[in-house]
Amino acid sequence: MKDNHMSNVNNVKAFKNIDGVKHLKNIFELTDLSYQVGDKKILKNINLNIEQGKYITFVGPSGSGKSTLMRILASMISATSGEALFNGKKISSYEPTEYRRRVSYAFQQPTLFGKTVKDNLEFPYIVRGKEFDWEQVTKFLNYVNLDESYIDKSVNDVSGGEKQRIALLRNLIFPPEVLITDEVTTGLDADNKEIVHNILNKFNQDDGLTILRVTHDDSEIEQATDKVTVKNGEVI
Amino acid sequence: MSNLTVSNSTLALGFILVIIALVIGYWQKLQIDKDIIIGVVRAIIQLTIVGYILKFVIKANDVWLTMAFFVVIVINASWNAGKRGNGIPKAFQFSLLAISVGTIVTLGTLVWTGSIQFIPEQIVPFTGMIASNIMVAIGLCYRNMKQSFTDRHQQILEKLALGADIKLASEDIIRESIKSGMQPTIDSIKTLGLVALPGMMSGLIIAGVDPVKAIKYQIMVTFMLLASTSIGSFISCYLAYKQFYNEQKQLNSHLLS
Known part of the structure; x- marks a missing residue:
């Protein structure tokens, strides 16, 4: 168990050194993290440190446990054993809603809420008890190649790609510290993918947003600099 | 006659x-x-x-005996409503509170306004009518709530992931579940006298009471049922929705059908 722990941590340290960035603060520290449902072990003793400001791509076959790991990091589910620290404190010690505003999770096939695009873009404001900021929302819409006219559009009148972009803005209007994207580009055409890549790169590079991305997309995997492979519930 | x-x-x-x-x-x-x-x-x-x-x-004609009968009816109705909770933890306790408050408030108002007297032949049948209606309403609330949490779990997860509190994430479901509990009462009011002659009014007419007087009683019963089902649905839904989450404000997936 201990050997396994060390090797995993060393593996992660190894890739950290590749791009020459050292001694960054660990935003996540996972120790012997496991998740099981009944007798089925979905994650097995995961040991992993994730540094602040990184853009890490999680790869691995379907059903390997990537999404489960991401959901634990997003506090959507809790690990059944082991420890998961965020900024040095247990994830479970944070007030869950406050935590999820800092570590935001974007879903593969998001549903849009309510009737209009505004209902969706207003949601992060409602969550924080703030007034809808038309100017700010327009600025963010522009980041994903949409304009002000979309605010009043019906959710039934937007395309699949636009839907995904709008859903992503819900996560980003109040920029979190970590954004977890779970196959958010699956099913999108090349143009829509590029728009999503651009906004994620912008926030990662300009604002230091830590991004954890799960993907099966070959081109995304190829372009990724920092990769973590999850297979059979283990980080390899 | x-x-x-x-x-x-x-x-x-x-x-x-x-x-x-x-x-x-x-x-x-x-x-x-x-x-x-x-x-x-x-x-x-x-x-x-x-x-x-x-x-x-x-x-x-004893106050304590009347009260005891009231308690038996309320507990029985709560037990039946709780069974309709279909796995929702504490469904009996929530039903007990909802039915008790709904019945006491409605019955209290009727006694206070002088519509009925605090005598067993009036208190016992009215308690039965009120409690059974709340029981049916709560059963519908629980069923709707469980189904809605199952059907819309993806949307709830997304709202939680955006930092929403469980109340905000469940708002639509709570609202619809309360409505589903009240809807049959509202629907039956609309057709009152046109399609069905309600049980109480029919009973009075059969017993030889002047239909105009029977109607007055029926109108009062209608008001009473509206109030009681809304109180019962409101209390049970606001208590039950929290059971769909754990202390980490995560969706309790084992409760979904």
Whole structure:
């Protein structure tokens, strides 16, 4: 168990050194993290440190446990054993809603809420008890190649790609510290993918947003600099 | 106007009506003959016992005995409503609170306004009417809530992931579940007198009361049912929705159907 722990941590340290960035603060520290449902072990003793400001791509076959790991990091589910620290404190010690505003999770096939695009873009404001900021929302819409006219559009009148972009803005209007994207580009055409890549790169590079991305997309995997492979519930 | 009386021999002859139901069930191979027989036997036994108990309570005209009857009705209704919770933890406790508050507030208002008197022959039937209506309403609330949490779990997860509190994430479901509990009462009000002559009004007319007076009672009963189902649905939904989350404000997936 201990050997396994060390090797995993060393593996992660190894890739950290590749791009020459050292001694960054660990935003996540996972120790012997496991998740099981009944007798089925979905994650097995995961040991992993994730540094602040990184853009890490999680790869691995379907059903390997990537999404489960991401959901634990997003506090959507809790690990059944082991420890998961965020900024040095247990994830479970944070007030869950406050935590999820800092570590935001974007879903593969998001549903849009309510009737209009505004209902969706207003949601992060409602969550924080703030007034809808038309100017700010327009600025963010522009980041994903949409304009002000979309605010009043019906959710039934937007395309699949636009839907995904709008859903992503819900996560980003109040920029979190970590954004977890779970196959958010699956099913999108090349143009829509590029728009999503651009906004994620912008926030990662300009604002230091830590991004954890799960993907099966070959081109995304190829372009990724920092990769973590999850297979059979283990980080390899 | 003659009062309606049902003698034992008339009742026995009335059993022909049960046989009609049994014949249809047998002929159409509905396999409900056992259920019909059990249902009829239970109804006869339960009503006979209740009839004798009511006779005793009304004759005794004792406040504590009336209260005890009230408690028995409320607990029984809560137990049945709780069973309809279908796995929702603490469904009985929530139903007990909802039915108790709904019944006390409604009954209290009726007594306070002088619409009814605090005597067993009025308190006991009204308690039964109110509690059973809240029981049905709560059952519908629980069923709707469980189904909605199942159908919309993806949307709830997304709202939680955006930092929403469980109340905000469940708002639409709570609203719809309360509505689903109240809807049958509202629907029945709309057709009142046009399609159905309600039980209480019919009972009074059969018993020889002037239909205009019977209508006044029915209007009061309508107000009473509206208030009680709304109170019961509101309390039960606002208590039950929290059970769909754990202390980490995560969706309790084992509760979804």
